[in-house]
Amino acid sequence: MTLDIARIREHTPATSELIHFNNAGAALSPTPVQEALLQHLGLEQRIGGYEAATHAHPQIENFYSAFARLFNCDTDEVAWAENATHGWNTLLHAIPFKSGDRILTGQSEYGSNYLAFLHLCRLRNVHIEVIPNDANGRICLDRLTAAIDNNVRLIALTHVPSQSGVIHPATEIGQIARTHDILYLLDACQSAGQLPLDVNALGCDMLTGTGRKYLRGPRGTGFMYVRKEIIGTLTPAWIDLHSASWAAENTYQLRDDARRFENWESFVAGKIALGVAVDYAMEIGMEAIAKRVGYLASCLREQLSMVNSISVHESGEHLSGIVTFSKKDETPQELQHRLQSAGINISTSKLRSNVLDFGRRGLGDINRASVHYYNTEEEVERFCQVITAT
Numbered sequence: 001m002t003l004d005i006a007r008i009r010e011h012t013p014a015t016s017e018l019i020h021f022n023n024a025g026a027a028l029s030p031t032p033v034q035e036a037l038l039q040h041l042g043l044e045q046r047i048g049g050y051e052a053a054t055h056a057h058p059q060i061e062n063f064y065s066a067f068a069r070l071f072n073c074d075t076d077e078v079a080w081a082e083n084a085t086h087g088w089n090t091l092l093h094a095i096p097f098k099s100g101d102r103i104l105t106g107q108s109e110y111g112s113n114y115l116a117f118l119h120l121c122r123l124r125n126v127h128i129e130v131i132p133n134d135a136n137g138r139i140c141l142d143r144l145t146a147a148i149d150n151n152v153r154l155i156a157l158t159h160v161p162s163q164s165g166v167i168h169p170a171t172e173i174g175q176i177a178r179t180h181d182i183l184y185l186l187d188a189c190q191s192a193g194q195l196p197l198d199v200n201a202l203g204c205d206m207l208t209g210t211g212r213k214y215l216r217g218p219r220g221t222g223f224m225y226v227r228k229e230i231i232g233t234l235t236p237a238w239i240d241l242h243s244a245s246w247a248a249e250n251t252y253q254l255r256d257d258a259r260r261f262e263n264w265e266s267f268v269a270g271k272i273a274l275g276v277a278v279d280y281a282m283e284i285g286m287e288a289i290a291k292r293v294g295y296l297a298s299c300l301r302e303q304l305s306m307v308n309s310i311s312v313h314e315s316g317e318h319l320s321g322i323v324t325f326s327k328k329d330e331t332p333q334e335l336q337h338r339l340q341s342a343g344i345n346i347s348t349s350k351l352r353s354n355v356l357d358f359g360r361r362g363l364g365d366i367n368r369a370s371v372h373y374y375n376t377e378e379e380v381e382r383f384c385q386v387i388t389a390t
């Protein structure tokens with residue numbers, strides 16, 4: 001499949017009904033993903049859940065091989081997670097921190113990720129240090145390097161923030177982490193499915209994400225990547241009969257692949273469907289997807305910038321498909337509701353969820369429009385017409 005927009009939109013039936021610019025919230029799943037999901041749920045209903053899982057073993061395993069292709073890693077470095085936050089917490093709590101260890105993170109860290117750090121500080125007496133952004137809203141690499149000392153155990157960062165349109169320099173950060181031999185955890189929640197991701201080029205040790213955003217998978221699905229060399233150094237905070245084997249009455253053995261971070265019970269239909277979503281994205285091509293998302297977002301930014309009553313909150317060279325803005329004469333909530341009545345989905349990023357980033361940038365609640373490759377130039381134009389028609 002090439003980037004055949006007409007065919008892609010046929011696979012995305014809601015595009016004939018509405019303009020979906022909330023892809024950073026949850027993108028629209030393509031028909032093959034929806035079919036895979038429903039097919040497995042149907043099989044569970046017809047023959048039983050355990051029997052269906054046995055029958056669908058190859059499709060379940062495809063989850064691992066699809067992500068291995070997407071990230072250029074091995075299948076035993078991939079694990080299922082029910083969502084990105086669960087994956088993030090699972091890996092964070094598996095790191096053998098000692099009291100006084102430091103974690104370096106960025107200002108635009110996702111809210112739940114930052115709460116996980118705060119909780120870890122309370123539980124394990126580690127310290128967090130927030131590296132500020134530079135003038136373009138990207139993490140300042142000089143400040144990051146300057147903050148490194150022997151106590152830094154982890155660099156943990158969101159690649160593409162949820163609430164701002166920048167792309168952080170994840171590869172450069174990987175080089176810094178490698179140079180100083182520091183663990184590197186990357187949140188690829190918004191970048192997976194939007195940008196090509198090669199874990200070797202990124203230099204990350206661990207990566208987490210969710211299925212429902214740019215990968216176009218179902219809700220309630222997620223994934224982790226863990227570099228083979230470090231799996232044995234990470235101890236899951238909880239285990240079960242899938243992540244460990246019960247060798248004798250009082251002994252057990254942890255799995256030696258990334259599945260030591262999984263639970264036995266999972267959303268099997270979702271796992272299969274997310275594998276199909278990854279295949280779908282790979283068939284289109286991650287380079288082509290990234291190019292089109294970048295192009296549509298730049299059209300949107302350009303047109304919004306020409307509207308007097310609107311301020312666009314991001315600028316610079318390294319921008320994602322997420323466009324954040326405020327409108328003078330309407331609150332973010334009013335604008336979101338008005339657009340929804342006109343068949344246009346966007347979202348509102350709230351100060352309460354982004355205390356760190358918005359606090360430092362002096363922002364309150366703002367609007368977020370996030371485009372995907374199945375959107376069109378015509379939709380961007382229509383969006384800008386409706387937004388100014390008050």
Ligand SMILES: Cc1ncc(COP(=O)(O)O)c(C=O)c1O
Nearest residue numbers: 083084085110158162189190210
């Ligand atoms: C950058 C980023 N990280 C993590 C998350 C959390 O993902 P989940 O809701 O799947 O836990 C989100 C969700 O919006 C996100 O945008």
